[in-house]
Amino acid sequence: MNIAISNFQKFAVILTVAIMTACGGGSSGGGGTPATPTTPTTPTTPTPPVATGSTTRSVTPAGLPMGVPGCSMEQKLGGFTDGSLEIKDATWLQVVGQKVDDSAAAASDKTLLAAGKEARIRVDVTAAGTGTALPADAKLQLAWADPGGVTCEEFTMTSASAAAPTSVDYRTLDKSYVATIPADKLKEGTISYQIVVHAADSAAAGKLYRQGRVGVAPAITDKIVIYPITFDGQTGSLPSTAEIKRLILRTMPHADVTVTMAPAVTLTTLTKANGVNRGSYYEFTDDQMKSAVSDLATKCGIDYPVPMANESGEIDPSWGPWPLRSKVERCFGIYPSNVRFTEHEGLGQLANRVLLAPSFSSTDNLSVSGPYGSDWLSRGALVMLHEYGHILGLGHAKCGTTEYLDSWDGNYRLYGSGRLGSVAMGFDTRDGITPYYFADTTGTEFADMMSYCRKKWTSDRGFRAIIDYLGYYDYDPRGGYPWL
Numbered sequence: 001m002n003i004a005i006s007n008f009q010k011f012a013v014i015l016t017v018a019i020m021t022a023c024g025g026g027s028s029g030g031g032g033t034p035a036t037p038t039t040p041t042t043p044t045t046p047t048p049p050v051a052t053g054s055t056t057r058s059v060t061p062a063g064l065p066m067g068v069p070g071c072s073m074e075q076k077l078g079g080f081t082d083g084s085l086e087i088k089d090a091t092w093l094q095v096v097g098q099k100v101d102d103s104a105a106a107a108s109d110k111t112l113l114a115a116g117k118e119a120r121i122r123v124d125v126t127a128a129g130t131g132t133a134l135p136a137d138a139k140l141q142l143a144w145a146d147p148g149g150v151t152c153e154e155f156t157m158t159s160a161s162a163a164a165p166t167s168v169d170y171r172t173l174d175k176s177y178v179a180t181i182p183a184d185k186l187k188e189g190t191i192s193y194q195i196v197v198h199a200a201d202s203a204a205a206g207k208l209y210r211q212g213r214v215g216v217a218p219a220i221t222d223k224i225v226i227y228p229i230t231f232d233g234q235t236g237s238l239p240s241t242a243e244i245k246r247l248i249l250r251t252m253p254h255a256d257v258t259v260t261m262a263p264a265v266t267l268t269t270l271t272k273a274n275g276v277n278r279g280s281y282y283e284f285t286d287d288q289m290k291s292a293v294s295d296l297a298t299k300c301g302i303d304y305p306v307p308m309a310n311e312s313g314e315i316d317p318s319w320g321p322w323p324l325r326s327k328v329e330r331c332f333g334i335y336p337s338n339v340r341f342t343e344h345e346g347l348g349q350l351a352n353r354v355l356l357a358p359s360f361s362s363t364d365n366l367s368v369s370g371p372y373g374s375d376w377l378s379r380g381a382l383v384m385l386h387e388y389g390h391i392l393g394l395g396h397a398k399c400g401t402t403e404y405l406d407s408w409d410g411n412y413r414l415y416g417s418g419r420l421g422s423v424a425m426g427f428d429t430r431d432g433i434t435p436y437y438f439a440d441t442t443g444t445e446f447a448d449m450m451s452y453c454r455k456k457w458t459s460d461r462g463f464r465a466i467i468d469y470l471g472y473y474d475y476d477p478r479g480g481y482p483w484l
């Protein structure tokens, strides 16, 4: 009997009480005033130094066969005298921010990247005083063991600022070194890294050098089928399947997701006779909402039968072992605007296959021009992502609700505040051209996607929980990751 199965058994008991997780009541609209762009600082343009020497820095990846050398890189030295420059902080950015140095983190908070998905690194170098040039030579090297030996990949880190700041400004990326790591350079396993910045001399070189290891989870994928629901002449609708795919890649750890559109369906529960006519729409109760989800679950099970049995020989779309979690199609029912439910907008079966969510026409609020105003994702997109979080095993984050709080094997995995953490960073690739970077430096500005509070984004804890759900067989939420 392995851990994963026993987790499921315990979880199944919880679910007999609360098999569905209802969401998203009441409050709508409003929101803050869109932030005006930050006033640009007066550019100072100190001249980058020219090195007079260098020192070799080496890193050895985990699992490297005996006798195979690791990866090396030159750290440039000299050409300037300011020995106060130092790496103050470094963060991986892949949907969420996660510490490069996670040595002080609890096992369940260890940094975990997802393979096959573009990531960035943010490296903050500060100086004691103003006007010190940020050296131009700053690099990241990733190293991993391959069956044939070792692979070393070098990435140039660049900064939009010519001068080193005197303290870390988490609200912007413009004063940090940033390097982009393409999706195909992040492979599952343990990757060793070294960060090297040109230093004044050998005495100062250590402050501009970091090395360590980071865990990279398997590439996360999923299959989603959209079922538009027809009621009284209207049919639910979403932006294009390409937009829905992009929305999921922007907000979740997925490397890939297939989104297909099924023909429109009618659900047995959603009839005019069952609803209350409110003029422009029919209102249904939350119990009817649960029935509608069950109707769709039946349809989903017929259209996409589960292809394999669990270890007991049972075919159970709800409670199969890990391969079922990662291989079943998940069915999203989208209802039209002439349908409303008394208390909730969306409903997702917890750790299962089916959700119900309202129609929406755009993934983004086009009137919001940056991440520091109100929600830049549309309300409909946020409801759908929240319900999707439920079917990937997440309960609620404790902000705006205390109902159906996240609980996996008895552990609440999200932040106690229901927000993103005390110094949280996020990165939305958006259209791939104009991404949004943001940070919550107060722990109160942004909220977890799984909460009922405003200005939502995925928390790093939620991000890892989704990786755990879709990526691992024997995941133990308190045990950390086997290779670290």
Ligand SMILES: [Zn+2]
Pocket: 021, 022, 023, 024, 386, 387, 390, 396
């Ligand atoms: Zn919910």
